[in-house]
Amino acid sequence: KLKKGIEIVVACPGRLLDHIGQRTINLSWLEVLVVDEADQMFDMGFMPSIRQIIRHIPRKRQTLLFSATMPDEIKKLAGELLNNPVTVKVGKTAPPVMISHAIYPVEQHLKTAILLELLRRTDTESVLVFTRTKHRAKRLGEQLSKAGFRTASLQGNLSQNKRQAAMEGFRDGKYQILVATDIAARGIDVNRISHVINYDISDTPEAYIHRIGRTGRAERSGDAFTLVTQDDTSTVREIERILGSRLKRNTIDGFDYSIPAPRKDAEFARKQAVYTRNKSVGRSRSR
Secondary structure (H helix, E strand, O other): OOOOOOOOOOOOHHHHHHHHHHOOOOOOOOOEEEEOOHHHHHHOOOHHHHHHHHOOOOOOOEEEEOOOOOOHHHHHHHHHHOOOOOOOOOOOOOOOOOEEEEEEEOOHHHHHHHHHHHHHHOOOOEEEEEOOOHHHHHHHHHHHHHOOOOEEEEOOOOOHHHHHHHHHHHHOOOOOEEEEOOOOOOOOOOOOEEEEEEOOOOOOHHHHHHHHOOOOOOOOOEEEEEEEOHHHHHHHHHHHHHHOOOOEEOOOOOOOOOOOOOHHHHHHHHHHHHHHHHHHHHHHHHO
């Protein structure tokens, strides 16, 4: 069909590059480029392929970029691909009403320990845990499994078969806990999620609302717990502004908050603080 000539091609980046390399497709006359689910492709490592494809298409073209979220990396990509773009934002973020919110202030190096304590002390059904990075999702999933919890992780490095197995296992109850990144959690539709736990707070208030909307469905109540460090203060305030109320601050009785961070964890916490501050400054400038 490609050799005969067609008007529309829908392809994943890798397969399209294969055709370009084999010269079975000619994009020199392309008029419109559509990049769909840009944030998901970034999370799955497709950005180098996208940039490679760009080199084979005309500079004079119309480009449409669709993304459910707009993290800094996607804004940067939009700046590379688009020329004086018009931004269309569809839908308004509204907080679910059947969900109880609580935050647990804790040092970065104690997050896993306090998460384990929360899981042991809380009556849960299915639990969805969010992390900021796919590497942390994988590592945390392994730690929870070693602690005796039926856990799977969902992140961009998984093959489609493993991703499907994790999703189905969570849906049918084989796994009680699913650890995921924002992008990888797309498409999760499980009505009996009783708790959403933000191991890492979301980058934006909108992402927070999107995360916690996985619980409290079908007129059932749900709980949203968020582990926060001192560097998350500005994000917490933004979330509270959208919710219109102050988030409840909780501590766990008997938990030792005084355990010092190992040297490598202290260095990680320092880098994490820099990352969080930079994110906060970037959001302030964009408003």
